[in-house]
Amino acid sequence: MKKKIKCFDKYEAEKLARMIFIKEGKETFITEILNIIDNEIVVKLKDKSAHSILLKDNSQVESFADFIQSVFENEHKIVNTSIAEDEIEITKE
Secondary structure, eight states, X not given: OEEEEEBSSXXXXXXXXHHHOBTTTTBOOEEEEEEEXXXXXXXXXXXSOEEEEEBSXXXXXXXXXXXXXXXXXXXXXXXXXXXXXXXXXXXXX
């Protein structure tokens, strides 16, 4: 399954891609969504730190939250991410 998420800008897309998936270890560092405030998502990482990511708008936030939930529930795994400007494509299996 693939999903494209539009971020606020290229920096936010790169930040999200780094937090979601590390290719070498095939790991997902985001463990949960702590809060959603308008177009901002606050996520918790494996190291217990919290980070904010700005997406393009509320619909992108909802789309990302819905897509990533099955990963948090260990039903799917992230297998790849790619970035094109302010957009990130996430692939899960």
